[in-house]
Structure formats: structure tokens, C-alpha cells
Amino acid sequence: MDNLNNNKPLVEMKDIHKWFGKVYALRGVDFHVNYNEIVGLVGDNGAGKSTLIKILSGFHTADRGEIYFEGKKVNIRTPKDAKNLGIETVYQEQALAPHVSIARNVFMGREPTKILGFLDRKKMEKDSLETIAKLGLKLRNPDTVVEALSGGQRQGVAIARVLYFKAKLVILDEPTIALSVKESQQVMEFIKQLKEEGISVIFITHNLYHAFQIAERFVVLSHGEKLTDVKREDTNIDDLSLLITSGKKVSEKMSE
């Protein structure tokens, strides 16, 4: 809403190529995310979804191609570069330390301190619960270890972290995998909440029903190429799943 350059995308990846040895994982992919938009990135196993977003989050570098963030060309070489831009990634298993408290997890690596590096525990406890509450998740005790939480609540803690640190783009790679129906629903609510806060989201999933609930646009990858890029109102679950399984381009439905 407060973005004046609404016509320009928040992030734009142009002609991205990636080789892993002999595997040609990305074959010239164009991909963009607009301000305050939820994009569903879908495709069969091995299509290149994770590779694409790992290039964006600094875990891989592209062999060819360019990335523009807020209109400027950027070089993302490390996860730190991505973080500095405001690009945050949430992984299912990799995000949290299970035996450490909620508050300490939210502030992992970015702890608020008072003097000489001693923790501001009050702030950690208060702010972590407040941020989690913004997602619509009620947790009472910030000292609870993450291991004691449900899968959905854990995702909430991981997402609260990116919310607190004012991410501009949040990448979620299969955040509902291994979650129950109810927990998945909960995670979808969190993602809606991120959008409410003005954050853009890339949501990778194999579950089109999940994707359809929240994504405003779908990008389908197949064998390292973009098959289609379509707004939700211009497609439906059956078309998308057919597209993913057949792996054929449907050019008349391209939105651009």
C-alpha cells in the first residue's frame, strides 16, 4: 500500500541458469514477485523449485542470469546478503533449535542485548510472544522449549522470526509438509497474516489445495523451465495439476 512503485515487482529474476555438474537444473527461468503478493511455486519433484529459491536466498549462485530487488540489480552470494536485502527463508526442519526456548529461537543470532552482550531477556520474552500473537497464535510461556510445540506452532515460531525482523520477502519451501490438516490450516493463516503485514511470500508446495487457498498467482516449473505463470482467477486446480503431471506448456494461459 505504501509502495509507490507498485508497477515494478519487488524481486525479479531474469534468465536464470543453474548447473549441478551434468544436471541442468534451471534452464533460463524468468520469475518475479510483486509487492505484497503471495506466489505459489509449484511443479513436480526435481523441477527446480528449491534450486530457484536457494539462488534467491543465497545458498546457491546462478551460473547465468540477473536478479533485481526493488528495481536495483543485486548480487546475492551468501545467505547474509539475502538477509540484508530483507529476503528470509523458512525451512521446516532447519529453522529451529528444538531444545532451546521459543524466545531464544526467535532471536537466534540477533539477540537484543543490554550491556556487554548480556541478553535483554525481558524484551526477548515480551517481543517474541507479541509477534507470535500477531500471527494469531496463542502461546503463553516464552520459556517453553520448541520441542514441546506442535508442528504448526513451530512453523509459527519460525515465521514470527521473519515477521519480527521485518522481512520484505519470505520464502517458504514446503512449510506444510508432514503437518496434520489442522496444523497446515494454521500455517496458511500465518501466511495470510504475513501478507496483512505487507510482506511478499513465495510458497512452495506439492499440495495444490493449500496453494489455492492463499496464492494469488502460480508459477509452474517443469524440468528446469517455467511452464506457466498464471493468476489464480485465470486457472483452477484441475488445469494446474494436469499441467504439472503432463509437463507441457499451455501458452494461451500465460498472464504476461
Add this chain to the structure above:
Amino acid sequence: MKARESYISLIFSYKASFTLIVFIALILVFSLLSPNHVFVKSDNLGALGKLIPDLGIISMGVGMLMIGGEFDLSVASIIPMSSFIFVKMLEWQFPMPLIPFITILVGIVMGYINGLLVTKVKIPSFIATLGTMMFWRGVLYAASRMMPIGIRAYLEPGTLFEKILVGTIKGGIPVQILWLIFFTLILGFLLHFHKFGNWVFVTGDNRIAARAMGINTDMVKIVCFMIVGFLCSFMSMMQALRIESFAATQGIGYELKAIASSVVGGTSLAGGIGSVPGILLGTLTIQILENGLILLGAPVFGINAFIGAGIIAFAVLNVYIEKWKTV
């Protein structure tokens, strides 16, 4: 309701709560059963007061390192190596104020080498420090020919330096106790209230997550190894002054006793779980178990068998407690 809940979960989240029960039980048993209740007589308490800090100071470092996800077996050799260098410097009449600093530097450097082997050369710490343990011990035996070196020829009794490290305060309490309390507080605050402590926990608990959040986990581990080295050197001076010599046998068995103390005190072998008060309690428990068994007439040379059995019994009970908790 909430307070009660968190209170209970806090108590049971530390395995050390169970250790506290064992610890109190051991004190009661040894007090009642030792001949003439000698366990609680001042002579024995004085002896314990000198022994417990030796192990306690080492366990603090080793336990913190374990929380960070690594082991250090080489403490068994860092201790005698720095003791040897310490006593040699006395013999060579080095300027007195320099000697403790150089001794401690030796330990820190040895810890740094361990840290580099583990994080940069990427050797599992169990193997890397097994290697440095044997390496330094070999160097030590060659350099010292395993002969003890008395310190009294080079250091008259009653120097300020000696009083600070191994003197007694009012009521005959050994200063070593104060040093143990000092290091417990310093490391306790560092681990539980400082951001570095948080990095240690998350590094041990989920290194990938810690790295993804920008924590330099290699640096965290190296610093922990250096803290262990520092504590070993510090303790080696206390020990050399107490026994008034360098002895090639110093440090033997400390590597495993320190790990045992940490585990009995609730530290996880897999990293990410543990506490400084727990490690202290674990040390007290192990040391009192050893002392009490000797007083009860257990054969001195077979004492390790009893301690070993005790640790296994403890671990087995802990498994049952864990199961009972999760029901």
C-alpha cells in the same frame, strides 16, 4: 496455574533434578554409614574441598563444550603439559608475574589447535582430541622422562601467588572453593545470560539453523575449546602447587570424569542441552561417590569399577525417568 506449570516443567526439563535427589541420598548414606561418620568430619570435608574444585573447573569447560556439540578428551594431556611448563618456568626462574600468564596461554593455544582440527580440518572432535591427547602426552613423556619435579627448590612456601591459588581462608576453607565458585558464576552467566551462551546452545542443538541465522558456529566451537584449555591450565597450576610438584600422571582420567560429571549433571551427549548448575552438581555427585566409597572401605584400586557401575545405573534410571515423564 501458569506459574505452577512452568515451575514444574522447569524442574523436570533439567535432568539434573534427578541428580539432586541422588546427590542428597549419597550424602545421607555416606554420613550415616561411613565408620565414625568420618565422611562429615572436617578432615574429610577439607580434602573434598581441595579435590572437588580440580574436577569442577575442568567439568565446567568440558560441559559447556558438550552443550556446543563437541568433546574434548585432550584435557587429560593439556593439564600435565601446562603443569610441566609451569614448573619448568619456576625452575628456570622466569619473572614470577609472567609465569601464570604464559601457562594459561599454553592451554589456550592447545585448545585453539583442537578447535581448528575440529572446525577447519573437520575431524570429529572425539577423534581429533583423542589424537591431541596422545600426541601431547607423548611429547610430555619424552620431555619430562616421566620424572616428577618438585617445586620447593624454586618456590619458597607462602608466596602471595600460592596463597591466591591454593591458600585457605577463615575456618580453613581452601581458596580453591572460591575459584570454583568464581568460574561457576562466570561461565554460568556467560552460558545462560549472555548472547554467546545462546550461540553455544543453538550451535549444539541445530548447527544448520544456527548457521542459517548468521551465527559463526566455527568461532563458537573454537572459543569453547579455548575456554577448556584455559581452565585446564589454570587448574594445573592449582594442582601443582597443592601437590608441590609436577607429576606426569596429572590429568589422567580427567577427560572421562569431566564428561561423566557433565552427563550426570544433565548435559546431553548430542549437544544443545545442559546447564552450569547441573554440571556443578554432577561434579559434586561424582566426587562424593568416589570419596564415600573409599571411606566405606571399597578397594582403592578398584574404585573406578564402582564409579563406572554407578554411572551406568544412573543412566539407566534416567532413561526410565524420561519415559515416565513423557507418559
